[in-house]
Amino acid sequence: GAVVSQHPSRVICKSGTSVKIECRSLDFQATTMFWYRQFPKQSLMLMATSNEGSKATYEQGVEKDKFLINHASLTLSTLTVTSAHPEDSSFYICAWEGRLTGKYQETQYFGPGTRLLVL
């Protein structure tokens, strides 16, 4: 299956700072990628979807100016949490969908997640 990495795996930052999370697909050309957040003991909530070459589409209630998504290439996406506050503390997970070994995969492959703690 596809391999997806996220960096960093854990980050602690002060309130008001910005944090950038990278998501890379190591063997997968992603035409579409997704960013999720997961609060403790809850399910994943989709934050935004982005297709290669176009701007991200944000879900209702997600501030696009706060959560900046850059789908830089077919293998790299970044999520920047700007002016982070304690309520932004969460588990952020990326997922890719696209072509693995030439065949389109109707499946999302998830990264291991990044745990963000804002003090």
Add this chain to the structure above:
Amino acid sequence: AQSVTQLGSHVSVSEGALVLLRCNYSSSVPPYLFWYVQYPNQGLQLLLKYTSAATLVKGINGFEAEFKKSETSFHLTKPSAHMSDAAEYFCAVSDRSGNEKLTFGTGTRLTIIP
């Protein structure tokens, strides 16, 4: 709109016993259905998926799920539980509309009793 409901936020079974995790879906169009597993502090791993081929879908780690349209269900089963199966399991649905958005259930935490 589509949704999934997972019955039982916590399920405990003895090692070697049958695992049954329930998922019911609601979708106005034929859905794609997925089961994912999440181990502590890790991302999600795909167990299996239904995309309109065979209704009985076999996945990794001995898990399987059966798509039953009449019952709008996609329950996950494993004949014999192992200690390593302890994890959080999520059922998800997508509507094949082209944007491939997944809607997740609230998850079921599976505990294995030695």
